[in-house]
Amino acid sequence: MSTRDFIDDCERLLELAPVTAAPIRHHVFVCTGKSCSAVDSAEVKAAFERELKARGMQVGKEKKGCNPKGSVVLTECGSVGFCAIGAAVLVYPDGVWYAQVRAWDVPEIVEEHLVKGRPVERLALLKIGSD
């Protein structure tokens, strides 16, 4: 078990995690489980990186081509049960789960969903958190 001390000071915590200062609007997860990887999810993630960095939207360090004040966090994730219909891409907090995503779909997801707020219906299969 870790013995690292618990930090109580909230300001100190925020300093240690500059991501907390970014005006995050969306968190995009690309599944890199075995099945999604077999349909090139790494290419899908790379396409998001290219598209988001080109627009200055990806949160992260400038030396990595990202923007400390970006609006989109991009992360890999494990399998979500879309193994037969990958690649899976999830957009939160919207709760939109996309299926069968290919690298060539990414500019449309970025432009329509992340910029204009209109999920790409032809790929969106599930909506989490809707009543």
Next chain:
Amino acid sequence: MSTRDFIDDCERLLELAPVTAAPIRHHVFVCTGKSCSAVDSAEVKAAFERELKARGMQVGKEKKGCNPKGSVVLTECGSVGFCAIGAAVLVYPDGVWYAQVRAWDVPEIVEEHLVKGRPVERLALLKIGSD
């Protein structure tokens, strides 16, 4: 590039991904990046599995001890920038980012946040999607 054919039939897609039939209320991500792993994030994820399976809340196959009609999806994720203050645990669509989570905190997060809908304030550092 993949050559798998695109499936247009929505019913067929839903059959291929039984997770779509689950009444999902929360998606929990545990960071398994290098820094979070160094503070035992694998133990944190295992604690969520134990706690959620015991309550019949984790979505998944019965043969894996999960519930096809569970309410919580549990997934690993890559680094979110909480490297110095891990382990990071994210709860969506709520958009709550927890920092410094240890395995012993997990029962409280499950009971208070996932069951009762009250985020654990002493660990919650960021809220995504709030205005």
